[in-house]
Amino acid sequence: MRETREYLWADEEMVVRPEYKYIESWIRDGSSVVDLGCGDGALLRLLKREKIIREFGIEVAESGVKICRKHGLQVRAGRIDVPLTDLADQSFDVAVCNVTLQMVVKPEILLQEMKRIARFQIISLPNFAFLLQRLDLLFTGRMPRKLLYGYSWYSTGHIHQLSIKDFKKTARDLGLEIIDAVYLFGRRKMCCPVWPNILSTEAIFLLEASPKGGT
Numbered sequence: 001m002r003e004t005r006e007y008l009w010a011d012e013e014m015v016v017r018p019e020y021k022y023i024e025s026w027i028r029d030g031s032s033v034v035d036l037g038c039g040d041g042a043l044l045r046l047l048k049r050e051k052i053i054r055e056f057g058i059e060v061a062e063s064g065v066k067i068c069r070k071h072g073l074q075v076r077a078g079r080i081d082v083p084l085t086d087l088a089d090q091s092f093d094v095a096v097c098n099v100t101l102q103m104v105v106k107p108e109i110l111l112q113e114m115k116r117i118a119r120f121q122i123i124s125l126p127n128f129a130f131l132l133q134r135l136d137l138l139f140t141g142r143m144p145r146k147l148l149y150g151y152s153w154y155s156t157g158h159i160h161q162l163s164i165k166d167f168k169k170t171a172r173d174l175g176l177e178i179i180d181a182v183y184l185f186g187r188r189k190m191c192c193p194v195w196p197n198i199l200s201t202e203a204i205f206l207l208e209a210s211p212k213g214g215t
Contacts, residue, residue: 009040009063011070018187019098019124019204020046026122026180026206027051031093034058034118036080036110037100041068048073056092058084081106084113092118099202101125101167103157111174115209121176124204129163131198147201164197167205177210 020043027033030053035044038057041064048055057075059065068075076086080097081104095118101107102125114121126147136144143153151157162170164183171178183193183200190200 009061009067011040011067014040014042014045016042016046017098018184019202022182022189022204023047023096023098023122023124024050026120027094032056032091033094033096034087034092036095036097036114037103038068038073038075039064041071041073041075043096043098044068044073044075045071054092056087080104080113081110082113083109084117087113087117089116090119094118094120094122096122098122098124099126102128102160102162105159107160108170108174111170111176115174115176119208120179121207122205123167123207124202125162125164125167126158126202127164127197127200128158128161129165129197130201134198164200164203167203171205171207172210175210175213176207178205178207180206 024047027047029051031051032054033047033052035057038044038059041057044055044057055074057068057073058078058080059075060079062077065075065077095114097110097114101110101123104110128147132146133144136146148156182204183190183196184202186201196203
């Protein structure tokens with residue numbers, strides 16, 4: 001379990017998040033994958049068992065790094081929103097950042113580095129423009145709590161509360177093209193993703209560098 005601000009991980013039973021099966025479906029057998037903000041390595045463990053031949057992770061919390069190494073994963077400690085000078089250009093098939101983009105200080109640097117080090121990028125993020133979030137702010141006049149999962153505005157790790165529309169615009173600005181997307185409502189996939197910026201609680205995107213380029 002993760003404490004959002006102190007980043008404390010405990011080596012408990014591996015939790016399989018709802019995004020994992022969609023992320024796995026986008027990764028080909030034999031791929032090399034880097035997981036940025038890999039936590040306790042649950043996603044990498046799943047992928048290594050099912051899909052990948054070479055894995056690497058970066059995690060800011062030493063407790064997470066220790067658990068990853070205990071399970072045989074190649075992981076180092078460090079921030080992910082800085083130039084990743086130890087990773088060469090296009091050194092991985094896929095770079096993953098799962099529900100962590102909104103927690104880093106410089107998300108634009110993270111996205112640029114993902115574009116640089118991997119051919120494909122997979123990003124998942126909570127959608128803070130979700131309808132109940134909007135209604136919560138409208139009717140209570142307080143910061144919405146729907147996607148804080150028990151935390152308060154001052155204790156949550158979410159420092160950049162973005163929407164699906166925000167992410168899509170930023171991706172275009174940075175020269176990333178969305179190849180595929182999955183929108184969740186709670187733990188379930190929206191079968192007919194109408195108005196996902198209003199009705200989806202979480203989005204998962206598969207991207208690659210746009211032929212039009214970008215900053």
